[in-house]
Amino acid sequence: MKTSINSQNNIVLKMERRELENIIRDFAERGVSVSPEALSFLKEVDYKIYLDNLHLLGEDVAVVLPRHLEAIKKALESKSKATDAREALQQEEKIESAIEIEEAPEIKAVRGELEEFIEYFLSRYERIFNLFGENLRNRARSVAEAKIAKKGDSLLVIGLIREKIESRDKRVLVMTIEDKTGSMPAFVPPEYKRIGERITLDQVIALKGTATGNGGLSVERIIQPDIQEHEPNRAEKNVKAVLISDLHIGSLYFNEKAFNSFVRWLHTSKARLVKYLVIAGDLVDGIGVYPNQEEELMITDIFEQYKMAAELLSKIPEHITIIYAPGNHEPVRQAEPQPKVPEHYVSPLLGMGREVLLLPNPCYIKLHGVRFLIYHGRSLNAIFKHVPGLQPISPETVPQAMKELLKARSLVPVYGESPIAPQPYDWLVIDKVPEVFHTGHIHVYGVDEYKRVKIVNTGTFQDQTPYLESMEVTPTTGTAAIVNLRTLDVRIMHFAK
Numbered sequence: 001m002k003t004s005i006n007s008q009n010n011i012v013l014k015m016e017r018r019e020l021e022n023i024i025r026d027f028a029e030r031g032v033s034v035s036p037e038a039l040s041f042l043k044e045v046d047y048k049i050y051l052d053n054l055h056l057l058g059e060d061v062a063v064v065l066p067r068h069l070e071a072i073k074k075a076l077e078s079k080s081k082a083t084d085a086r087e088a089l090q091q092e093e094k095i096e097s098a099i100e101i102e103e104a105p106e107i108k109a110v111r112g113e114l115e116e117f118i119e120y121f122l123s124r125y126e127r128i129f130n131l132f133g134e135n136l137r138n139r140a141r142s143v144a145e146a147k148i149a150k151k152g153d154s155l156l157v158i159g160l161i162r163e164k165i166e167s168r169d170k171r172v173l174v175m176t177i178e179d180k181t182g183s184m185p186a187f188v189p190p191e192y193k194r195i196g197e198r199i200t201l202d203q204v205i206a207l208k209g210t211a212t213g214n215g216g217l218s219v220e221r222i223i224q225p226d227i228q229e230h231e232p233n234r235a236e237k238n239v240k241a242v243l244i245s246d247l248h249i250g251s252l253y254f255n256e257k258a259f260n261s262f263v264r265w266l267h268t269s270k271a272r273l274v275k276y277l278v279i280a281g282d283l284v285d286g287i288g289v290y291p292n293q294e295e296e297l298m299i300t301d302i303f304e305q306y307k308m309a310a311e312l313l314s315k316i317p318e319h320i321t322i323i324y325a326p327g328n329h330e331p332v333r334q335a336e337p338q339p340k341v342p343e344h345y346v347s348p349l350l351g352m353g354r355e356v357l358l359l360p361n362p363c364y365i366k367l368h369g370v371r372f373l374i375y376h377g378r379s380l381n382a383i384f385k386h387v388p389g390l391q392p393i394s395p396e397t398v399p400q401a402m403k404e405l406l407k408a409r410s411l412v413p414v415y416g417e418s419p420i421a422p423q424p425y426d427w428l429v430i431d432k433v434p435e436v437f438h439t440g441h442i443h444v445y446g447v448d449e450y451k452r453v454k455i456v457n458t459g460t461f462q463d464q465t466p467y468l469e470s471m472e473v474t475p476t477t478g479t480a481a482i483v484n485l486r487t488l489d490v491r492i493m494h495f496a497k
């Protein structure tokens with residue numbers, strides 16, 4: 001019996017020795033030796049877990065001591081707690097997409113002929129006329145009627161501003177207001193001149209005043225259609241949308257580092273409620289958008305630009321739905337409204353095996369009941385050019401320019417500065433008041449609120465370019481806006497370091 005127990009003990013000892021040798025050898029292969037105390041701990045546990053997690057120490061050690069093993073154990077415990085918590089949250093908050101395309105322009109082919117423009121402007125006039133309050137609409141007289149009114153008669157005319165000139169002494173602004181029945185001069189006296197100067201050409205406005213007796217109107221009040229303050233819709237659930245624009249993938253100036261840092265943030269617990277990523281145009285830099293563009297391109301093939309876009313976007317967490325509308329750098333017609341980007345260009349995006357929604361520019365969508373007006377923002381150039389007091393372009397003035405569009409109830413109030421496709425129905429009228437008005441294009445972010453509408457311009461992921469430099473604009477590179485759809489809070493985050 002005694003002999004047998006001894007031999008059994010010998011076997012156990014042999015096994016233990018082999019196990020210890022394995023531990024020492026495996027650690028040695030990683031260039032680390034193990035202290036006798038650490039060894040006696042490791043032989044009692046699954047030592048391979050510690051072996052595989054030496055990197056958690058955050059430093060190179062020559063000899064593994066018990067305190068190192070304790071540190072690895074703690075790091076593993078907190079890591080598993082974080083994973084559990086994240087999974088629990090994801091399960092608890094797994095939110096299904098709730099996207100409604102509320103209005104997307106039905107784009108008809110146009111030839112750009114005069115009759116089409118006449119029809120387009122009639123549609124603009126009628127649609128905006130109907131956005132004025134009932135009281136004003138009922139009191140409005142046609143231009144033909146107003147022109148024959150007696151001197152001193154009260155007048156209210158709703159029309160399109162066709163021309164604006166200053167009187168010779170620069171004290172009075174003379175506007176030509178027009179409707180279907182004709183046009184007439186409207187004299188804006190010095191006290192209202194500054195208001196008049198802010199009204200761009202081709203806006204539909206109401207002018208109140210008195211008849212001059214010789215076919216003119218002496219203006220006492222200028223009324224824009226403007227938006228009415230409303231109680232905003234909110235999501236019932238805690239869910240967020242991230243808004244970006246103007247990545248310009250394919251350009252030499254695309255800041256990939258900033259974009260990757262944005263993607264890394266989307267993987268953190270801070271971004272766990274993000275369900276949507278809205279891209280308001282200029283995702284790619286495109287080809288032939290401006291003269292000699294090829295000199296500023298890293299990728300000179302539009303299909304390759306979209307391949308790179310898909311590569312970058314595929315790193316975004318899969319549960320996030322990507323919503324994408326074009327801008328002036330996309331391979332679609334330049335005139336607004338623009339159709340969604342044709343599928344043959346964006347097949348790499350559609351092949352990512354995730355939810356990607358292509359939209360025209362502009363369009364209205366609802367995310368969990370929260371209305372977004374998404375517009376690339378090309379007309380903002382004309383607003384900066386024609387509305388006094390908005391220069392220089394900055395995060396403060398960008399939302400002010402966007403407010404001018406809301407007040408005019410038109411996304412492209414000025415005709416002739418950026419191309420418009422003369423559709424028989426003016427899709428560029430802002431007939432619905434959104435909760436969030438999202439634009440890009442300017443490459444400078446801006447956030448504000450106007451009559452409870454969140455105004456957001458999402459800046460860019462492109463660095464300074466020679467063009468912007470020549471315009472003396474400093475882009476705000478690496479910006480994204482995070483919108484909480486339940487609280488409607490908007491936060492700008494900066495990802496370029």
Ligand SMILES: [Fe+2]
Pocket residue numbers: 246248282327441442443
């Ligand atoms: Fe852009």
Ligand SMILES: [Fe+2]
Pocket residue numbers: 281282327328329376440441442
């Ligand atoms: Fe743009």
